[in-house]
Amino acid sequence: MADNADHIDGDDNEDVRAQQNLIKIKLKSSEGGIYECGLTAAKMSDLVKNMVESLGTDAVVTTEPIILGNEAVTDAALKKIIEWVEFHWDDPPVDHDFEDEKDRRNEELSHWDKQFIDVDDQALLFDVIAAANYMDIKGLVEVGAKHICSKIRGKSCQEVREMLKITNDFTAEEEDAIHKENAWIYAKD
Amino acid sequence: MNMTPMKTSLVTTDDGEDEDIQQRRFCAKNSMDRFGDDLCGHILSYLSLEDRFDCECVSKQFQRTIFESVVDITLHDPYVKRSRTDINDMQMLATIGRKCPHIHTIDCRGISKRNQKQLRKVLAIFRDNLRHIYCNLNRNTDKLWPKFGPLVTRIGRISLNTRQSLTHCHRLSRLRVHTLCDVFGDTFKELLVKNLKRIEFSHNISDTNELLSAFVAQNQTLRSVTIIDHKYEPHESWTEMGEELSRLPQLRDLTLDVKLIDGQNSLNESLRAIGLKCRQLKRFSLTLGVHFRRLNNQSLDSLRFYCRLKRLDLTITAAIDD
Numbered sequence: 001m002a003d004n005a006d007h008i009d010g011d012d013n014e015d016v017r018a019q020q021n022l023i024k025i026k027l028k029s030s031e032g033g034i035y036e037c038g039l040t041a042a043k044m045s046d047l048v049k050n051m052v053e054s055l056g057t058d059a060v061v062t063t064e065p066i067i068l069g070n071e072a073v074t075d076a077a078l079k080k081i082i083e084w085v086e087f088h089w090d091d092p093p094v095d096h097d098f099e100d101e102k103d104r105r106n107e108e109l110s111h112w113d114k115q116f117i118d119v120d121d122q123a124l125l126f127d128v129i130a131a132a133n134y135m136d137i138k139g140l141v142e143v144g145a146k147h148i149c150s151k152i153r154g155k156s157c158q159e160v161r162e163m164l165k166i167t168n169d170f171t172a173e174e175e176d177a178i179h180k181e182n183a184w185i186y187a188k189d
Numbered sequence: 190m191n192m193t194p195m196k197t198s199l200v201t202t203d204d205g206e207d208e209d210i211q212q213r214r215f216c217a218k219n220s221m222d223r224f225g226d227d228l229c230g231h232i233l234s235y236l237s238l239e240d241r242f243d244c245e246c247v248s249k250q251f252q253r254t255i256f257e258s259v260v261d262i263t264l265h266d267p268y269v270k271r272s273r274t275d276i277n278d279m280q281m282l283a284t285i286g287r288k289c290p291h292i293h294t295i296d297c298r299g300i301s302k303r304n305q306k307q308l309r310k311v312l313a314i315f316r317d318n319l320r321h322i323y324c325n326l327n328r329n330t331d332k333l334w335p336k337f338g339p340l341v342t343r344i345g346r347i348s349l350n351t352r353q354s355l356t357h358c359h360r361l362s363r364l365r366v367h368t369l370c371d372v373f374g375d376t377f378k379e380l381l382v383k384n385l386k387r388i389e390f391s392h393n394i395s396d397t398n399e400l401l402s403a404f405v406a407q408n409q410t411l412r413s414v415t416i417i418d419h420k421y422e423p424h425e426s427w428t429e430m431g432e433e434l435s436r437l438p439q440l441r442d443l444t445l446d447v448k449l450i451d452g453q454n455s456l457n458e459s460l461r462a463i464g465l466k467c468r469q470l471k472r473f474s475l476t477l478g479v480h481f482r483r484l485n486n487q488s489l490d491s492l493r494f495y496c497r498l499k500r501l502d503l504t505i506t507a508a509i510d511d
Binding site: 097098122129130141142146152170175 | 217218219224233235236242243249250252261278280281412441442499
């Protein structure tokens with residue numbers, strides 16, 4: 001019974017969500033740029049969602065921009081993030097009867113997401129991921145994480161460091177010790 | 190090995206705000222070093238277990254965070270080439286157990302009977318946090334289940350004369366068996382599994398529908414049922430089966446592989462009962478083989494009662510009369 005009720009709510013929700021996305025709200029980056037975004041799309045960010053809901057009426061929401069103070073939310077990053085939520089806001093909701101968490105994690109990114117996240121400027125890529133993390137947009141953080149992991153796979157530690165500009169803070173002895181502990185990995189190649 | 194965080198690792202502290210500011214001062218914008226431990230660990234959680242060991246020595250932050258999110262491990266036979274989680278390599282498994290303290294699920298369904306002898310030692314390594322064991326029942330593992338049975342939540346196969354171990358597996362949720370007889374005690378009076386979520390079995394004429402009836406009554410929680418028919422069975426047996434399955438109110442997912450021979454064509458009635466009564470059903474996969482006889486065009490009429498379906502997979506190998 002309860003599930004049936006949910007189902008009906010779900011259908012109603014779709015219309016409400018589409019209607020609400022016609023309402024445009026303003027988001028302000030840490031660099032001061034102000035950008036418009038559909039309300040439903042913007043609410044994919046749990047941070048924005050909570051801010052909007054604490055403000056109450058929609059009237060206030062549409063006039064005053066919501067300030068995203070974290071340094072990672074640059075103009076360029078915010079533009080990317082709005083592009084992503086405007087594409088994904090009407091994704092079908094997760095069906096818990098079938099979507100296994102593990103399956104979802106292992107699923108490949110869609111073609112659109114792959115192209116979206118394949119950003120040449122690594123500083124911007126990391127801004128987008130850190131900003132999505134700050135704004136609490138779980139789906140987008142996942143896209144960033146899968147992208148980085150796909151680039152890590154098959155590379156040596158040194159190659160990973162070079163690619164992601166990571167400082168090696170191990171001494172040579174420490175590194176040797178880890179290699180020894182994990183020798184079984186190399187033995188089976 | 191020294192796993193203690195070093196003085197330089199400001200990122201490890203829990204006071205988020207201060208740490209972020211410190212962090213940004215030291216790190217270039219295009220360096221992954223700018224991320225705090227939480228975000229770094231989350232990103233690395235999409236790597237496979239093997240990839241994580243490959244990357245452990247990238248940096249101390251990687252070392253600290255890369256194993257945090259490992260919660261499950263799938264074991265393999267030693268001769269599976271591409272896999273490194275070989276069940277016979279206890280030293281390796283001990284290393285994994287030490288570095289990945291949050292492993293709560295072990296899947297050993299892919300391991301052959303012979304190698305399952307090692308399971309006792311493996312479980313000893315991971316036992317402290319273990320919550321789920323996915324396994325097969327066979328003679329080599331019989332003695333484990335009085336103790337570890339309550340952790341078993343999925344079973345992939347039950348070998349001859351081992352089904353009595355099921356009585357130790359109170360939390361069993363998913364089960365695959367050859368025939369439904371496997372879930373009953375030797376006298377067929379005692380049902381050994383209750384409150385399952387998922388079952389997969391082969392339909393067999395020797396399973397009387399009484400067994401199915403008793404099974405359905407005690408497993409009203411079933412959400413997913415898969416029945417494979419290996420032989421051509423009379424229609425009547427499917428009619429009764431349809432009736433029984435329609436008594437599962439929680440059913441979400443049904444897969445039927447049906448092979449039909451001559452006889453009264455009653456498939457439509459069997460399907461109608463399920464469609465009418467299983468109101469939660471969202472996915473239905475029907476594979477239909479009809480031998481020596483043509484399927485008449487009303488046979489699948491009752492699919493119109495499945496109006497809540499979100500997915501229907503239909504495979505028919507028969508001619509349909511006009």
